[in-house]
Amino acid sequence: MLDVQNLTFSYAPEQTPWTFSFQLEPGECIAIQGPSGSGKSTLMNLLAGFLTPRSGDLLWKGRSLLKTKPWERPITSVFQENNLFEHLNVLRNIGLGIHPGMKLSVAQQQAVENGLREVGLGGLGRRMPSELSGGQRQRVALLRALLRDQPLLLLDEPLTGLDAETRALLRSMLLQHKSRGTAIVLASHDEEDRQRLADTVWNL
């Protein structure tokens, strides 16, 4: 489904470019690991369309995504930090992920409420991000990503800094989506996350 063909990128001409090549099928998860600066975020940004590759191609269901704008790609990202709009409360942060103009159906609003309860944030919908702990913010970001229900998830250290119980909960939610066919690219330092979620581990 996702076919990354010799995608190369470098920030400066004199720099040795990164080259990425791999395939990903629905329901498959690839974990990438490596020290910081090894190109994990660069890959995520290339896939999401925030960076333009120097060469190579990126195919989705056989079609090139290179000319496709970030908002037209079938992709949702969860960054390491700064996922939330600081001036909007939790409900709005999630709602905007579902409809960019906050026009939610009653069912969608219900789904948001349910999701919040599921990740242990029931009743916190009207909090501002600054009133949440780091782990709570990360849960909001992940919940938004899951509710968007796009076929490809790009997760950059999504579970870092959470307590064991929450990690287990979120992992099971991710597995659930995976089993329904969502493909995942996961960058994680955590051995356990990689073992439980990934089908392939790729060292950069």
Add this chain to the structure above:
Amino acid sequence: MPNRLSPLLSAALFCVVSSVQASEELTIYTHPSFASEWGPGPAITEAFEEQCDCQVNLVALDSGGDILQRLRLEGSSSSADLVLGLDTGTMETARQTGLLAPHDIDLSALTLPVDWSDSLFVPYDWGYFAFVYNTEQLPTPPASLDDLINAPDDLKIIIQDPRTSTPGLGLLLWMRSVYGDQAPEKWVKLKNKILTTTKSWSDGYFSLFMNGEAPMILSYSTSPAYHMAIDKTDQYQAVQFEEGHYLQVEVAALVEASEHKALGRKFLEFMLTRDFQRHIPLKNVMYPATDLGAELPGVFSKLIQPETTLYFDPAEVASNRSRWLNEWLDAMTR
């Protein structure tokens, strides 16, 4: 068809025409202090409307300079019928525009300190430029221009800039008419007594003089009349200078492009009657252009009575003004 319609048409036309006549409009460009609530404008408008079966429209522009400016900008499409508020400093420039029409009225009622027989401009008031002083701050003011110029430098005066203000230009001409070519040297001596040179009369009078910043300000010989009659205080008086005082005459004129010239001339004639002139002394704070007799407020007899009237022909002012201004600038920035 035409025949059956024509009575109707002419009836309609008659209505239109007569309604226009009933409220013939006279538009006068003037300056804000004339048109304001406290100026002579409202009372004069009312008095004239009573006898003319017309409507007077006062349009206030910032100053005499602006009135002329507006007239020039509008040219022959001007909506003004009359301009009122030009003075001896701007008259000549106004004449040269060719946008004004002869007044053709009898000027024999005028009682100006100079003879007046201009074919375009009708005076409606006049006054002398003079230094007004605060009697509490300055018990013995200089008695002449010469005394002022030779006074110790701790006597401070406020003047206005001749580049931007009418009284400012008045002082320039005053110095010129007293000292001729010596004027620039005298300005150099006067310079150290000048606290500041403001853009307009209002800036100096309101912000500085009434705040007590300097005991003397360049103003009009009639200014104390207002303070005495309305503010009921003798604190501010004009100094009478031995050399004499420079004259300012304020005038009105008919606009060539006006469609209401007859009405305009009526207004100019009205201007020289008591119904108009009686509002001048205390509302415009100037001398009336005609003899008001006993109607002249008593405070006017307490004003200074200059023995010599200094006055340049407007044409002479117009042809020398920029040279005199440059000499002044040189002297002041030397």
Add this chain to the structure above:
Amino acid sequence: MAGRHDPVMHPPLSHPGWQTWPGAVFAMGILGLSLSGLGALIWQSPGVDITSLWHSSYLRGVIAFSFSQATLSVALSLFAAIPVARALDRHRNFAGRSLLLRLMELSLVLPTIVAISGLVAIYGRQGWLTPIISYLAPALDWNLYGLSGIVLAHVFFNAPLAARILLQSFENMPSQQRKLASQLGLGSLWLWRTIEWPAIRGILPGLAGLIFTLCFTSFAIVMTLGGGPSATTLEVAIYQALRFEFDFGRAALLALVQLLVCGSLWWVVVRHNTNAALMPNRVSQEHPSRRDSTGISHITDSLMLLFFSAFLVLPLAAIIWRGLPGLWDGQVSLLLPATLRSFAIALPAGALSVIVALLIVTASGSTRSRIISRLCDIAAHFPLIIPAIVMGTGLFLLLRPSLGTRYDGFALVALINALMALPFIVHLLRGPLQGLDGDTLKVADQLNIRGWYRWRWLHWPRLRKPLALSMAYGTALSLGDFGVIALFGTPAQPTLPVLLYQQLGSYQIASAAGTGLWIIALLLANFGMFNLLGRSPRLKESNHA
């Protein structure tokens, strides 16, 4: 949910053209309007003698003087504004802080004649403070009239504006950095070097340029407090040419010289300021306490703020003192209708100015074309450099045949007032509008929050405060303006500043002082009202999610 098979939707107005073209069109319109105003003057004048300009030592002197007084004014204004803004950022909860902010907003928009009267009452020869200054610093030989007075007045007008804009940048400092600094307990010097200086470095050149232009073109202040004709700016010469010599050509030429001087300055500023908007800035909802908000710096800060408040308040107090008697003098029947008329011009002027500023800033921030971006920057500052009376006269010449009723005149006044406020409003809005950081933009792009939706959900909630402040400035600048309205002539019904000048012209000194006080009270109320409107509605936000 969003559904993986839904076609991608296009939010309203999400085509990139919507961000660029409206602003670009307005920018071109402003440039066109200003230049055709100038052009109309040149075209109307019989002959233009360019050589006279180069040979005039007078003109050279005027430019040299304007340059030096403006440079000095800028230096002192910023010198005062930076520590004041820092102190205000450090201390967010002292009594009277909000009032002090309103006063800072007020000073720029005070009608000049009223402000000068206040300054004279404090620092003049008979001023309240003059004996104290002479006693404390006899060596200073204090004399208001001259360069000292001009600079004092310019600092009074511009330092509060500068401090206000700087404070807004401090408030937009990245929150992580703030938190980090708070955790590390950074001292004052380190905070300055690591956070504060980077936060204002980008806007400082533009701010200096703004103040420089204001002082360079200053008119009545320079004349009244300058002491004599050696204190003259180009604007005086332009006024003289236009109102006394009726020499349109010369006025237009002088305006061009002014354009050249200030324009080249802006050019330098713009060239060195290209990445100002690229600064990441994630707005912080919280303000972690700063180590340097206590201890010895607490005392110096308090003293400094006290001095600064006194500097602003004393002249106002003098104006109130002087104006109160005239205010009761049965004036209400005049003041109220004049107030309504003033607002009828000022509110549309303010709104127009804010809308145009938004479009222009958006265009200049979003376009890839350097030409359009420069065009927007230039257009935003043009009205500051071209004197209003030149623009007004030019426009009058252009529109003359179609100017019918007096309402057209009022509309034109509102239009020119709106243009005059534009440079200030652009400065107030530029930071907040272009201040979405890279991470936020990525998230927004991916979530398809573009076009109208981006404006509605990402910009609008963050812009409430700056927009309200902009609206307040736009309205206030127009409320206090006398210069433009005087050009077009007023029928019997005056606006407030016209009323003030009518009273002055009729020796109604006490009433004029009362009207001046009324204008100030109104301006203060205006800023207070818009400040209330701009409050972030946290309660509302929480109740309707």
